[in-house]
Amino acid sequence: MAITASVALSNSTPKAGQKFTCTLTVNNSAGAAVNVIGIDPLLYPTGALATDGQSASAIGVPFTGPGSTLAIPASGALTFTWDLIVFVPQGGYWAQGGASEVWVAGAIVSTSDGGATTATTANATVGNFP
Numbered sequence: 127m128a129i130t131a132s133v134a135l136s137n138s139t140p141k142a143g144q145k146f147t148c149t150l151t152v153n154n155s156a157g158a159a160v161n162v163i164g165i166d167p168l169l170y171p172t173g174a175l176a177t178d179g180q181s182a183s184a185i186g187v188p189f190t191g192p193g194s195t196l197a198i199p200a201s202g203a204l205t206f207t208w209d210l211i212v213f214v215p216q217g218g219y220w221a222q223g224g225a226s227e228v229w230v231a232g233a234i235v236s237t238s239d240g241g242a243t244t245a246t247t248a249n250a251t252v253g254n255f256p
Contacts (some may be wrong), residue, residue: 131151135210143213150235169229174211201217226252229249
């Protein structure tokens with residue numbers, strides 16, 4: 127199976143504490159349908175916050191429960207969405223006057239053919255409170 131995936135963000139410059147949405151598009155370029163059996167959302171900081179031990183975020187869950195469409199048709203695509211929030215901790219980088227930090231959003235998609243596909247990521251530059 128030829129599965130590819132990519133994420134896009136509803137806001138690439140959110141403020142800390144502001145909810146934004148991640149959209150995952152999973153494409154199947156093969157000639158047979160395949161089922162999505164799992165999605166592991168990813169959200170992590172780069173730069174100073176990645177090493178100060180004070181990074182905080184909330185990651186929603188893509189809907190893959192009963193009643194959801196999980197079969198990607200041959201030469202078709204499916205989309206999934208979930209919410210993301212990055213928080214400003216009381217110490218570390220933000221307390222030292224950091225104005226923004228880049229966070230990377232992505233996902234790993236597991237399919238019924240035994241594959242695990244890492245989605246192309248998207249960046250959000252999260253700003254400190256105004």
